[in-house]
Amino acid sequence: MTIKEKLKQILVEDLNLEDITPEEINDEDPLFGEGLGLDSLDAVELVVLVQKHFGVEIKDMEQGRPALQSVNTLAAFIEQNQA
Numbered sequence: 735m736t737i738k739e740k741l742k743q744i745l746v747e748d749l750n751l752e753d754i755t756p757e758e759i760n761d762e763d764p765l766f767g768e769g770l771g772l773d774s775l776d777a778v779e780l781v782v783l784v785q786k787h788f789g790v791e792i793k794d795m796e797q798g799r800p801a802l803q804s805v806n807t808l809a810a811f812i813e814q815n816q817a
Contacts, residue, residue, distance in 0.1 A: 737788070737809040744783050745805075749776050761806045769804070777802060784808070790815045 735743075742756035751770065763769040765780075772780070780802065781792045790812050792798045801811035 737812055738805050740787065741805050741808055741812075744787060745770065745780075748783050749779060759805060761809075762804050764804060765802055765808075784812065788812045788816060 738761060739756065742759045745751060745759065745765075746754060746756050749772065754770070759770065766772045766777070777798070781798060785791050792801060792811075797811075801808055
């Protein structure tokens with residue numbers, strides 16, 4: 735399973751997204767607002783899930799804001815920061 739596939743699975747299962755499957759999430763879709771519709775509580779949970787599943791810590795909003803734009807940006811952040 736690729737990082738992107740794992741991220742999509744985490745988004746749907748751990749954030750309890752309804753009416754969407756991991757396969758329906760486009761890599762470029764915004765995670766917040768118009769895209770998947772995540773909110774600030776989801777952002778906090780996603781930061782915890784990224785650390786749990788990938789061992790990568792998002793330390794602050796300066797790091798998190800660009801990383802949490804889409805599945806593509808988050809996967810790239812994880813790849814760059816994995817040990």
